[in-house]
Amino acid sequence: SQQGEEDPQALSIQEGENATMNCSYKTSINNLQWYRQNSGRGLVHLILIRSNEREKHSGRLRVTLDTSKKSSSLLITASRAADTASYFCATEGNQFYFGTGTSLTVIP
Amino acid sequence: DAGVIQSPRHEVTEMGQEVTLRCKPISGHDYLFWYRQTMMRGLELLIYFNNNVPIDDSGMPEDRFSAKMPNASFSTLKIQPSEPRDSAVYFCATLRRSGYTFGSGTRLTVV
Numbered sequence: 001s002q003q004g005e006e007d008p009q010a011l012s013i014q015e016g017e018n019a020t021m022n023c024s025y026k027t028s029i030n031n032l033q034w035y036r037q038n039s040g041r042g043l044v045h046l047i048l049i050r051s052n053e054r055e056k057h058s059g060r061l062r063v064t065l066d067t068s069k070k071s072s073s074l075l076i077t078a079s080r081a082a083d084t085a086s087y088f089c090a091t092e093g094n095q096f097y098f099g100t101g102t103s104l105t106v107i108p
Numbered sequence: 109d110a111g112v113i114q115s116p117r118h119e120v121t122e123m124g125q126e127v128t129l130r131c132k133p134i135s136g137h138d139y140l141f142w143y144r145q146t147m148m149r150g151l152e153l154l155i156y157f158n159n160n161v162p163i164d165d166s167g168m169p170e171d172r173f174s175a176k177m178p179n180a181s182f183s184t185l186k187i188q189p190s191e192p193r194d195s196a197v198y199f200c201a202t203l204r205r206s207g208y209t210f211g212s213g214t215r216l217t218v219v
Contacts, residue, residue, distance in 0.1 A: 033207045033208070035207075035208070035210075041212065041213075042199055042210035042211055042212045042213050043199070043201075043208065043210045044210070045206070045207040045208060045209065048206060048207050088151065090207075090208065092203075095164075096141065096153060096156065096203075097153070098143070098150075098151040098153070100150045101150060101151075
């Protein structure tokens with residue numbers, strides 16, 4: 001079964017709004033990563049947060065990690081139409097897993 | 109750095125034929141993963157290697173699937189015989205401390 005589960009499965013927002021995606025996992029991890037996948041392409045690494053970190057920023061991306069709840073969130077601020085893609089979380093620990101993904105649509 | 113290189117990009121084959129997917133990883137990345145992606149099942153980990161040694165192949169669906177990594181610069185995923193339900197995009201990825209690097213994938217269609 002998948003280690004990382006994401007919600008929502010699909011999200012549709014207007015350009016300029018913020019998008020928040022959540023990821024839950026089951027076992028202990030060394031780090032958690034977020035990836036983006038455009039239709040028909042490979043996954044591209046966005047950001048990595050280590051298990052001893054609580055929050056990390058990269059440009060318009062903000063990631064939080066709560067190891068007590070085994071959950072992470074990815075916030076994309078001031079969304080753009082070009083942010084339309086699927087977003088996946090991935091955990092690295094004793095095992096390697098990818099989440100089920102959130103399909104984000106940003107409407108111009 | 110050319111990244112992770114997969115070939116072919118697209119493969120269409122008839123049921124029962126042998127299919128070989130190839131991956132050239134990034135030099136120095138110790139872990140290599142094979143993933144399969146479909147609409148129904150999402151991303152599935154098939155097998156991964158560490159320093160060319162298979163570590164976990166529990167995701168390989170059947171004996172029809174096999175993977176090898178004869179050296180640090182090359183890996184193959186073979187399906188023999190192929191079936192229509194094997195149709196998917198197959199990704200190779202390598203891992204370092206900064207995260208995965210994915211290849212562009214091979215889109216396999218078995219008719």
